[in-house]
Amino acid sequence: MTPEEFAERIKAKFEDVDVKITENKLPHPRKRVWIEVDRERFKELVRFLKEVDPAAQFSIIIAEDRGDRLTAKYHWEMFWEQGESLSVIVGTSCPKDDPVLPTITDIFPSSLPYEREVQEFLGIKYEGIPDPRRLFLPDDFPEGVYPLRLDETGIKPEMVKNAGHPYRRESR
Amino acid sequence: MNLLYATLGLIALYIYVSFASLLWEGIDRKLVARMQRRVGPPLLQPFYDFLKLMSKESIIPKHANKFYELAPVLALAVSIALLAYTPMGFAPLFATKGDVIVFIYLLTLIGFIRVLGAISSGSPYAQIGAQREMIILVSREVPMMLALFTILWRLNNIGVEKPFSLATFYQRNIWELGTPLALIGTFILLVVFLAWLASEIEVGFFDIPEAETEVAEGPMAEYSGRHLALFELSNAIKMFVSASLVVAIFFPWGISAYIGLNGTLALVVDVLFHTLKVFAVLFVSMSIFRAITGRLRITQAVQVFWLRLFPAAIIGSLILAIDLLGVIA
Amino acid sequence: MNGKIEYWVKIPIGPIHPALEEPEKFIITLDGERIINVDVKLGYNLRGLEWIAMRRNWIQVLYLAERICGICSFSHNHTYARAVEEMAGIEVPERAEYIRVIIGELERIHSHLLNLGVVAHTIGYDTVLHLSWLARERVMDILEDIGGNRVNYAGNMIGGVRRDIKDRHKKAILDMIQYYRQEVMPKVEEIFLYDPTVEARLRDSGVIPKRIAIEYSAQGPTARGSGIKKDVRYNEKLGVYPDLGVKPVTPKEFTGVIKGDVFDRMVVRVGEIWNSMEIIERALDQMPEGKIKAFPKDNLILVKLKKAEGEGIGRYEAPRGELIHYVRAEKGKDGPAKWKMREPTFPNLFAVARALVGEQLADVPVAIASIDPCLSCTDRVAVIDANTGKRKILTEVDLLKESIKKTKEINPNIKARPERIGIGRCML
Numbered sequence: 058m059t060p061e062e063f064a065e066r067i068k069a070k071f072e073d074v075d076v077k078i079t080e081n082k083l084p085h086p087r088k089r090v091w092i093e094v095d096r097e098r099f100k101e102l103v104r105f106l107k108e109v110d111p112a113a114q115f116s117i118i119i120a121e122d123r124g125d126r127l128t129a130k131y132h133w134e135m136f137w138e139q140g141e142s143l144s145v146i147v148g149t150s151c152p153k154d155d156p157v158l159p160t161i162t163d164i165f166p167s168s169l170p171y172e173r174e175v176q177e178f179l180g181i182k183y184e185g186i187p188d189p190r191r192l193f194l195p196d197d198f199p200e201g202v203y204p205l206r207l208d209e210t211g212i213k214p215e216m217v218k219n220a221g222h223p224y225r226r227e228s229r
Numbered sequence: 230m231n232l233l234y235a236t237l238g239l240i241a242l243y244i245y246v247s248f249a250s251l252l253w254e255g256i257d258r259k260l261v262a263r264m265q266r267r268v269g270p271p272l273l274q275p276f277y278d279f280l281k282l283m284s285k286e287s288i289i290p291k292h293a294n295k296f297y298e299l300a301p302v303l304a305l306a307v308s309i310a311l312l313a314y315t316p317m318g319f320a321p322l323f324a325t326k327g328d329v330i331v332f333i334y335l336l337t338l339i340g341f342i343r344v345l346g347a348i349s350s351g352s353p354y355a356q357i358g359a360q361r362e363m364i365i366l367v368s369r370e371v372p373m374m375l376a377l378f379t380i381l382w383r384l385n386n387i388g389v390e391k392p393f394s395l396a397t398f399y400q401r402n403i404w405e406l407g408t409p410l411a412l413i414g415t416f417i418l419l420v421v422f423l424a425w426l427a428s429e430i431e432v433g434f435f436d437i438p439e440a441e442t443e444v445a446e447g448p449m450a451e452y453s454g455r456h457l458a459l460f461e462l463s464n465a466i467k468m469f470v471s472a473s474l475v476v477a478i479f480f481p482w483g484i485s486a487y488i489g490l491n492g493t494l495a496l497v498v499d500v501l502f503h504t505l506k507v508f509a510v511l512f513v514s515m516s517i518f519r520a521i522t523g524r525l526r527i528t529q530a531v532q533v534f535w536l537r538l539f540p541a542a543i544i545g546s547l548i549l550a551i552d553l554l555g556v557i558a
Numbered sequence: 559m560n561g562k563i564e565y566w567v568k569i570p571i572g573p574i575h576p577a578l579e580e581p582e583k584f585i586i587t588l589d590g591e592r593i594i595n596v597d598v599k600l601g602y603n604l605r606g607l608e609w610i611a612m613r614r615n616w617i618q619v620l621y622l623a624e625r626i627c628g629i630c631s632f633s634h635n636h637t638y639a640r641a642v643e644e645m646a647g648i649e650v651p652e653r654a655e656y657i658r659v660i661i662g663e664l665e666r667i668h669s670h671l672l673n674l675g676v677v678a679h680t681i682g683y684d685t686v687l688h689l690s691w692l693a694r695e696r697v698m699d700i701l702e703d704i705g706g707n708r709v710n711y712a713g714n715m716i717g718g719v720r721r722d723i724k725d726r727h728k729k730a731i732l733d734m735i736q737y738y739r740q741e742v743m744p745k746v747e748e749i750f751l752y753d754p755t756v757e758a759r760l761r762d763s764g765v766i767p768k769r770i771a772i773e774y775s776a777q778g779p780t781a782r783g784s785g786i787k788k789d790v791r792y793n794e795k796l797g798v799y800p801d802l803g804v805k806p807v808t809p810k811e812f813t814g815v816i817k818g819d820v821f822d823r824m825v826v827r828v829g830e831i832w833n834s835m836e837i838i839e840r841a842l843d844q845m846p847e848g849k850i851k852a853f854p855k856d857n858l859i860l861v862k863l864k865k866a867e868g869e870g871i872g873r874y875e876a877p878r879g880e881l882i883h884y885v886r887a888e889k890g891k892d893g894p895a896k897w898k899m900r901e902p903t904f905p906n907l908f909a910v911a912r913a914l915v916g917e918q919l920a921d922v923p924v925a926i927a928s929i930d931p932c933l934s935c936t937d938r939v940a941v942i943d944a945n946t947g948k949r950k951i952l953t954e955v956d957l958l959k960e961s962i963k964k965t966k967e968i969n970p971n972i973k974a975r976p977e978r979i980g981i982g983r984c985m986l
Contacts, residue, residue, distance in 0.1 A: 081644040081870070084655060085795040089871060114775045114788070117900040119884045132871065132882065134793065142793040146871065167775040170908055171900075193601035204609060212609065265688035353569040357919065360590075433682075434755070442577040442680045442923045523683030523755045526763075526920045527591060 058136055060088040063109075063143060067092060070105060074098070089144045099149040100159045103131075106145065107164050110135045115165040120175040122207045126150045127181050129158060131168075151181065153208075160186045178205045235313075235322050242312050242322070249504050250465035251275040256508070257516050264520040275465070279458055287454030292351035300346025301452070301459035304339050308466040311335040315470045316477035318503030319496060320396035327393050329381065332474070333374065336429075339467050340366050343460070347448030358447020361527050362438035365428060368534035369435075372542040373425040376418040379546040380478060383411075386553055398477045406552065414548030415479070421542045422475045426514040428530075429471040430464075433522040437530055472507045472514070480506050566594060569919075573602045577680055577923035582931070584911065584922070591918045596911040608897060615892040616642065616716065616863045617856055623883075626899070628709045629672065632665045633876035634883075634899070635714045641883040642716050642894075645870030646863055648852055654718040655798045656845040660731070661704065661713045662874075663834040663841075667738070668697045669877035670827040670834075673930040674750065677824060680923040681759045686749055693742040696734050703727060716859050718851030728842055735835045743831065750824045751812065760821035764925025766913040767818055774909035777902040778879020779830065780929045782808050783823035785816035790875035802840045807833055820921075820928040864892060878902040878930050903931045 058066075064076045067090075075093035080086050094102050106113055114137060119130040128150040135143040151158055160183040162169045172183045173192040180203035183189070191198070204212050254275040262269025271277075289297060313323045314332045321328060344362050347355040380403055385392040389400050403415050428435035439447045452460060484502050485495035525533065572583040581602035587595040607626060611619050623638040624631045636658060643650060671694040678686035698708050704727055705711025713719050723731075750756060766776060771784040781788055789806035791799040807829035809815070809822040816822060853859050869886040879902025886896040906929040914925055 079644075082647055082649040083796070084652065084798050085800055087644075087794060087796075112772050114772070116775060116880065116905075117882050117884070117898070119896070119898045121886070121896050130884070132884075134788075134880075137788045137793045140793070141795055144794070144871070144873070165775075166773050167905055167908065170904065191601075192599070193604055195601065204606070265685045266692055267688055353567055356567070357569070357588075357591075436682050437920075440682060440920070442682070443920055445576050520685050523678065523681040523686075523759060525755070525758060526918060528918070529758055 058109075058143060060090050060143060063135075063145070064090055066109070067102075067105075071098060071102060074102070087144070089146060092145065092147045094147060094149050096149050096151055096158055099147070100161065100164075102147060103161050103164050106133060106135070106147075112138060113165075115161075115167050118168070118171040118175050120179045120181060120205075122153075122179065122205065122211075123150075125153050127153055127156050127179055129175065129181065131161075156180055157182045157184055159184050162187060177203070179203055180206065180210065238322050239309070239313050242317065243309050245500065246312060246317075246466055246469050247462060249507075250469040251279060251462075253469070253508055253511060254465060257511070257519075260512070260516045261520050264516075275461075279461060282453075282458035282461065283455055285454040287452075287456050290351055290451050293451070294349050294351075296345055297349040297451075298456065300342050300349065301456040301463070304342045304346070304463040305459045305466075307335055307338050307342065308463040308470070311339070311470050312466070314395065315473050316395045316398060316481075317473060318483055318499035320399055324391070324394055324396040326391045329377065329393055329395055332395060333370070333377075336467070336471065337366065337370065339463060343448050346452075346460075347450075350451035352451045354444045354446075354450040355448050357444050358438045358450065361444075362448060364527060364531060365431075365435065365437060368531050369425055369428045372421050372534060372538040375539070375542040375546060376421045376425075377478070379542075379549055380415075380418065383549050383553060395474075395477060398481045399483075402481050403478065408552055410548055410552040414545045414552060417541055417545035417548070419475075419479050421538050421545065422478065423510075423514045424533075424538055426471055426475055426510070427518050428534075430468045430511075430515060432515050433518040434525045434533065435530055436519075436524045437527050440524055468511070468515075469507060472510045473503070475510050475514075476503060476506045480510075571922060571926075577926065578931075579676070580931070582907075584926070586914075586919070586922060588919060591920070593914050593917055593919065593922070596914050598907060598911050600907075611894065611897045613893075616860060616894065619894060619897060620714065620716065621712070623899075624710050624712060627901075629669050630665065630876045630878065630881075631710045632661055632713055633874055633881055635712075636662060637872040637874040637876075637881045637883040637899070638885070638897075639714045639716050639872070640874065641870045641872030641885045642863070643870070644872060645868050645885050645887055646866040648717045648862075650718055650797075650852060651849050652798065652846050653722075653848040654850045654852075656841050657719045657721075657723050657850060658714070659798060659802065659841045660723060660838055660845075661701070661711065661719075663838045664697055664701055664704075664731070666834045666877045667831050668694050668701065669930070670831050671697070673827060673877075673927070674746065674824065676930070677760075677820070677924060677927045678749075678756070680927045681756070683755065686756075690746065693738070693746075696737060700727070700730055700734055703730060715851055715856070716863070717853050718849075720851075722850050723842075723845070731838060731842065735839060738831070738835060743828075746828055746831075750821075750828050757821065759924065760824060760928075761819060762817065763820050763921040764910060764913055764917060764928060765817060765819045766909055768816075770912055771818065771909060774912060775905045776879075776909040777905055778875065778877070779823050779826040780879065780902075780906045780909065782806055782826045783816075784818035785810070788880075790873050790880045794873050796874065798841075799837075801844065802837050804837060805833070820924055823928045860892070863887065864890060876902060879906060903929065907931060 060078050064078060067074065067076055071094065077091050078088055079091065080088050092102070114134045115131070116134060117132045119132070121128045128148060130146050130148040133145045133147070135145055149158065158181055160172060162172065169186070169188060170192060172186055173188065173190065175181050176183055176186070176189065177191050177194050201210060202212065203210050255270070255272040258274065259269045259272055311332070314321045314328050314335065340362060344359045347359040347362070381393050381397060383406070384397050384401050384403065387401055387406070389397045391397065404412070427433055431437070431439055439449060444450070449457065449460060483499040485491070485498045490498055567588045569586050569588060570583060571586055572578050573581040583599040583602070585597040585599065586593055607622060611622060614622060620635050620638060623634040626634045642648070671690050675687040675690040675694070678684070678690065701711050702708045704721060704723065705713055713721060766780065766784050768784045768786060771781050771786055776784065776786070785808055787806040787808060789804065790796060791804045792806055807826050809825040809829075812825050812829055853862070866887045867889045869884065872883045874881050881902060882900045884896070884898045885894045888895040910925055910929050914922060917925070
């Protein structure tokens, strides 16, 4: 399935989503499909991806702090069994005062560690995540601090120690 | 008076065997390093290790019980007692009728004490190592004992002074039978013994209880300092003693009689020659085996014992029995 | 839970364990020697790279990316450079693409040889470890010759490569391939395809069935060992790879069967070394003349990227599997507004943890080693110690102080005041 055909199918099923196709300048140009969807319809779209290609490979969640919203982009590699695969990026977002997204672990079990990672670093709560424990951060890391947030709930300057050169230190 | 000499002899033997077995470990490490195209540690590295460990603080885990500290001492004591029943180029110091039973008993006891010490340490790694050691222990003794008793029974039938004693091997040896059938049977049993030796000193296929990448040295996981040093020494002595058994059974010849020595000097020459033979057996069963194989899974190792070595021991024994009873002759 | 639970033993493998090259923690629940459950805890190697990258510019992040991991250092900055190029629409000269292929495949050879040795070591077969690492020295020498360093060869630049491959290098590489073809690879095949010990230990251990591999998105040799024909170089039509005849290697071509066990993963690695050597030869053959960077000076890149806006994704088949980098640029910002990466070990680790359930304890180290875990890649995200926690976290300064205190306790006569080395010397 070419990216254009795929974009048509998505548009036919989800009329209100934003679909665009980009191309890079490699010797063999490579197209990617970028989809933007509301969090209410996000899970439905993910289910549709699984229907279209049951062997789709989930690969990454890119979560970001964009001011008053937290965004999350998910990447899938589809139709890899047929040679050239299709690279699909689905983005969704949630407001910062209600940071809840639906979990997709019931559709793609491999997304669990990524959701745990995003949960501890960005503070996005995943609804229905089977294993909400921390993955990377130590167990005694303070609650309510999300290291990759850019506002006051992020890392405070006094928490940073020994950054930069290990043997240089500001005078006390 | 005789008892006094025997005791002095045992002490001398203990000092000599400690030295020789640690020296062999150094030689072994150097040889294997050369086979792996490495430089390897200095020849005397095991001595340095031992002395350093003796001077180090010994850390005792909080959950360990008293037996944890007792086990290394017991293990070394048992291995010294074992020396009194070990053929060392001459009949064992305390040779008596049926001493082979004592020999096997003491040899197994060392492994058993290691297991007890490991369980007492309270570490999960040590417990898994101990489980593995027990499994290997009960598997490896069966083919070895079958082979050993067959040989003793066969020698008994050609007439010896004290049947079922280790001194038997220095009066008549198994190659003297000379018939082709007996040679084949003996050769099969030799292979069984070499495999048993490898599992006794836990190298190559059988490096399972102490597998460092799986259970972090297994039974020895929690031991440190003096306690570890005592275990290392008793292990080294056990290695030498086990190899001595193989040498006594299959290669018992001394050289003192050929060059016409007698008295104490003959004993010394015999011990030195015996040491050389032990090194040669260990080179095959330890160094080469260690360099060309990896470790098996515990189930596979048990299969090797019960499905390969045990049938081999039965076949070897049957061949020797057929040779004696003349069924096909 | 049933009454059996009292016989279960929980043993931690890690954070420090002889079978692991880097700190991570597997909590394994055992019933005798059989595994009931595997739980993974990461984060012992967190350096906060994403957080640091927020404070770096585009070119500095390139060097940061290189230092994510020592073994696949080329893969990381290669993928990052691709992501940036896609974002800003930079066209890379063709010769640079070929040089990227050559260095990337050399890196694959050295990484796979390293892993062959590590797996042999975990089954106690140390001779193979020493000999395969000896063979690996040859390709390390070539990489040092090209890049100036054994590990961080710093080959990439946004819009090209930094160093050309000259005739001298070409000759050395062809000699090396000759050496590997005739002396190393026959022995490697003899050991990993036919040796009975290796077969006894690696066959049927740590089996990842194809279904689980797809479900848990296993990557690289781990996926291909389970029969998944997936290779980013091939599926993505990456760079000039399609012209060089790259194909996913599966164990079927060597042994005729696919079981998805450790043995199959090693067979895939052996096959990929062969494949890489062919690719290098073809690349050296077809490499056109021309310039090697799109921008002659580094500051031009910064000027261009400062004006750029958008997002880009770079994907590359690192020796361990698919590597993804994502960058987003904002107008007027010196560095990436967001830089995020995903390493192949991350999904592989969870796939293998799932696959270990029901296996024996003896298979744990070899199964973990067989995915070639690169934990410094995986643990990369956040930073920083917590002050509010119960434990006190010591910094280097504190440790040095404690150490000096202890020395003085043992021997009060010591007068010397140890100085910390490095720039920015300071008083204690």
